[in-house]
Amino acid sequence: LAKTTQPISMDSYEGQEVNITCSHNNIATNDYITWYQQFPSQGPRFIIQGYKTKVTNEVASLFIPADRKSSTLSLPRVSLSDTAVYYCLVALSGGSYIPTFGRGTSLIVHP
Amino acid sequence: EADIYQTPRYLVIGTGKKITLECSQTMGHDKMYWYQQDPGMELHLIHYSYGVNSTEKGDLSSESTVSRIRTEHFPLTLESARPSHTSQYLCASSAKDRAGNTIYFGEGSWLTVV
Numbered sequence: 358l359a360k361t362t363q364p365i366s367m368d369s370y371e372g373q374e375v376n377i378t379c380s381h382n383n384i385a386t387n388d389y390i391t392w393y394q395q396f397p398s399q400g401p402r403f404i405i406q407g408y409k410t411k412v413t414n415e416v417a418s419l420f421i422p423a424d425r426k427s428s429t430l431s432l433p434r435v436s437l438s439d440t441a442v443y444y445c446l447v448a449l450s451g452g453s454y455i456p457t458f459g460r461g462t463s464l465i466v467h468p
Numbered sequence: 469e470a471d472i473y474q475t476p477r478y479l480v481i482g483t484g485k486k487i488t489l490e491c492s493q494t495m496g497h498d499k500m501y502w503y504q505q506d507p508g509m510e511l512h513l514i515h516y517s518y519g520v521n522s523t524e525k526g527d528l529s530s531e532s533t534v535s536r537i538r539t540e541h542f543p544l545t546l547e548s549a550r551p552s553h554t555s556q557y558l559c560a561s562s563a564k565d566r567a568g569n570t571i572y573f574g575e576g577s578w579l580t581v582v
Binding site (some may be wrong): 391393397398399400401402403406446448454455456457458459460461 | 499501503507510511513516526527556558560562569570571572573574575576578
């Protein structure tokens, strides 16, 4: 199971772009990278997933370099409502994977 | 949008009472999970299931028990609640999709034991 490392906390201001990097040095060939967002008193929710290069959706972008040993979640022009905890998970496609979330990155967006 | 439901959302019970937290999903997912999370703290996996009649303990030791008699139902039971069980309990399930195990969470059950 690939271990992930990400910053414990980050601060930003409204309108800025926020980049959160996750390290996963021992990622396996079949592993995908998934990011989740958790607001207080709610369960985490899926925001983006990728295998390599760049993935973009209406919420965020995910950048994965060629060696796949890290990934960066990019949130364009954050607002106060983006204040949340962000988790990076590296998931093996298939039967035996059991997700563990770790501490995630607590992002606080200031006015 | 995921279809996974937890009841009750909020519960206050007395010490020594038995409580069952219900979790149901309508997505046909084989894998289901229970996590425990205190405010501002890390999510801890306490139970999981690979499918019907499969239950396993997670990373965090818990006095709760679970059962999986039907694919869609994964209840968690505390036989004798204590104040130390006060926490948020989150149920989740995952799909074996192409990208591997996307996880869907319920809204959580807040348990307060007095």
